[in-house]
Amino acid sequence: MAARADWPARVEQQGLLWHSEDGDETWNERAAYLLSPAEVEKLCRTARELAGLYHQATEHIVENNLWSAVGLQNHEAELLASSWRRGEWSLQGRFDFLFDAQGSPKLLEYNAETALSLMETAVIQKHWRDDVMPQHDQCNQLEEALVLAWQQSGFAHVHCAWRPRHPEVEGTVRYMAGLMRRAGLRATMMAMHRMGWNARDGQFVDHDGTPITHCFKLYPWEWMLREPFADRVEASGCFFIEPPWRLLLGGKGILCVLSELFADHPAVVPCRPSPEHLGSAFVSKPLFGHEGHNVAIHRHGAIAESLSGEYGDEPKVYQAFVESPRQDGFLPQFGVWMVRDQPVAIGVRETRGSIISGKSPFVPHAVQASA
Template sequence: MERLAVEPRPDWRERAEKIGFAFHTIDGEPYWCEDAAYSFTAAQIDELDDAAQRLEDMCLELVTEIIEKGDYAPFRISDLACQLIEDSWRRQDKNLYGRFDLAWNGQGHPKLLEYNADTPTALYEASVVQWEWLDSYCAHCDQFNGIHETLIEAWKHFGLWGHQLHFACVRNHEEDFGTTEYLRDTAVQAGIDTERLFIDEIGWNGKRFVDLKAKPITVLFKLYPWEWLLQEEFAAHIRKSGIRMIEPAWKMLLSTKALLPLLWQRWPEHENLLPASFDAAAIRGPKMRKPFWGREGAGIARLDADNAVQEQLPMQGDPGDADAVIYQQAIEMPNFDGFYPVLGVWVVASRACGLGIREDRSAITRNSSRFVPHLFE
């Protein structure tokens, strides 16, 4: 694994916008970057693929055990959430996608930092944008990137013929809108009838959820976290409405960092896991304190061996249950030329199928961290 210095294409902004990648720059700084690329061997790509697939299989096994036992206490979720989880699992509601964030320098075993299982972003740039870059940069090189084709194929197995699939996200958020529109396009390519709207445009007619045309919403893709959705007024109507959600409610068990200690309890010493616990004293040496529902690094703190805070990122929005945190063993993050990469391996329909890399000068990835393409030969 190497970090290569690359000459950016002079018209990269125009190229990005031509393929619909409008959020290539954030606050005046490039989010999409072409001055570097990460290079892997084919064997290293196989290792990442295998690690993500193992982790996904372990997560599904863990969900099965939790629901069979009805042991939801570690997740600190409401009775309604538990009911929705069991309903969706019993119906065998299909899941679409997720992203495992791994720490790895190309040697040893990739280690799981967290699983973004409900509303992962950085999808379009991982699927389409870096592929377009590779096509012009290195015609004989390859990329761990079957995301687009796997998404289209996955939609065909959701049993949506005869349904209109609504896609919703928050308004005035360019990245979320772009991600949602990309996913809607893959559904259209799979032959599915779609409609788009914003979360605040979803209505309730007393019996079912409806769109702005008063048409029933029977299946909804929502780029909106379950923990936020359950705080909305209409959350009380979800069960009786019969609506199907993508991601399904059972994904709540995977989209919280409470997952990390539970994985470690179930598979202690696993090669792809870091020690994690709900109890700080159980983790020796430096550790990371992570809120259950923090996103994009929000609320994460680095603690020393005596639990003193060395670095902390602020929470965004309502912190919720401030005591809902886990502790994970801190590791020395890979450092390439002063940048710390996080390897995001994508799973679609529970199948590992692609890689997106984000890097930062800080060892904690955050909302402003750069997206950098990759290749292998």
């Protein structure tokens, strides 16, 4: 299909400044996915079920001290366990699925902590639908759900932290800060490295010395736990969004626990700490990798496809390969966005290969009108 002639100017005006990278477009409106209401219902129902299974698996890990099974050390476990037992407030995440040949969603992983493509999903594809396919629906209540969640959070002031020199992360955090303000909260932007420590009061503070009581961050907990201030988190009284326990859900080790506990669930793909018994085709993933880095597809004893990255030395899990239908040669991955454990939106990325990465184009979707 044809793209809007002025699409770069339109999406930039709407806040998407990272629509192209190294000459490649990461927003692609020359294609679109038209989903049936039944497909949308199937994806959302599966995501809702998996949210419950993930909570059961987390409880199983915490209560049975299975920290090594998910790649964590005992000294890291205390913070995560106490965060889980306190039931610390969590906002959002994104389940990533492939449809198998029978049309059933198969879980690849859960981006439970630092999920990106938020703006593409919540804003850009919604405007595209209004311009290009206004007669169709779209599974997309993400922005509305986030504003409502912030309104109901009871928080007054949230510091919003990001990593400098990463335009997508900064843009996503700025967008979220805008949603907080719409919800009536005070939001203060802050580079992550500007977070300080007030030793007298035992509090994290910003560059002005203001105490940080709540902090929304797109900085993963596996990195946070390596920071010099990690041992101060528990006593600081600062509440982080996402909280420490979400590291358990976002790491790949929990896929092995899910596979063990819920092997009979149709969306759970077999996953093991070693590749034995997975057949001739399987996928290796770093325990705490992001955006497809260092993921490899193995076929008949050889690597058929892989991506480079900074997680090559990490321990891995091994997941059975999911054969998924292609559309005009492209493999679509369907992300279901969750807010407060409820499915609220779908976002699609596609690739000509078999591994979705942070550079894989985001493609808008529409939903067929019900008969």
